[in-house]
Ligand SMILES: NC(=O)C1=CN([C@@H]2O[C@H](COP(=O)(O)OP(=O)(O)OC[C@H]3O[C@@H](n4cnc5c(N)ncnc54)[C@H](OP(=O)(O)O)[C@@H]3O)[C@@H](O)[C@H]2O)C=CC1
């Protein structure tokens with residue numbers, strides 16, 4: 001895909017995250033275009049990454065080899081319908097939207113298209129993202145490779161065999177950075193209530209989170225329970241904290257939250 005022209009429709013949080021990865025990987029910035037109705041995000045993308053920007057979805061899409069649909073799900077139909085008159089037969093379309101099934105897009109564009117559904121997450125902007133990918137059997141190996149190369153600039157990728165499995169990717173990776181942010185936020189709030197300075201509370205919580213994630217990644221032979229037990233001295237402080245989480249059914253709450261996340265993705269698939 002060395003010379004593929006890539007156009008992002010919508011220049012919000014996720015476009016910024018993905019563009020950051022692409023440009024930092026050395027992809028020529030003049031081949032990357034982003035469109036958006038309001039100007040401030042475009043100006044920031046141009047200033048930070050040197051990419052092309054405009055307010056013209058249709059023109060940018062017409063000139064692109066790869067179109068990345070990056071608007072909110074509720075706007076997707078309207079945005080795609082505006083491009084119905086384009087000949088999309090030679091273009092690869094990548095969508096990052098949650099909950100809209102692949103078959104809907106050919107209705108939106110009113111023509112057969114080559115589409116890959118992806119589910120990235122915001123850590124993509126730091127190169128430590130996780131992206132789920134789904135393509136049906138009609139998509140060529142070349143197009144799959146283009147999409148994979150693109151998304152890998154932001155971190156790891158995982159192909160799923162069944163489209164519905166993307167909803168599990170949303171629960172485990174697309175949405176899950178927010179779960180961890182909430183947990184760290186709660187820890188910081190508690191630290192502050194204990195009398196700690198806010199900056200120090202954040203420094204302690206964020207470094208512990210980073211260290212814990214790194215421990216998990218670098219100890220693939222150890223179970224999570226072992227890593228946890230290695231921190232938990234019998235009769236000690238951690239045991240008290242962990243017992244509190246277990247008594248409050250943290251696991252049940254996480255399970256419920258993740259199932260609700262999947263349920264919402266399924267609901268959205270019916271809505272849009
Ligand atoms: N945020 C996340 O962690 C993840 C999000 N996603 C998916 O990514 C998609 C985008 O989400 P996110 O980046 O968070 O959302 P944002 O709201 O940050 O970005 C969407 C962008 O689309 C722009 N936009 C609105 N209308 C149009 C239009 N007609 N043409 C072109 N652009 C338009 C908005 O502009 P303006 O603000 O000026 O109106 C906005 O900048 C969603 O479908 C979401 O499901 C997937 C994985 C993770």
Ligand SMILES: O=C(O)[C@@H]1CCC=N1
Nearest residue numbers: 097098170174175176
């Ligand atoms: O909350 C959402 O719907 C999107 C999809 C995954 C992360 N953000």
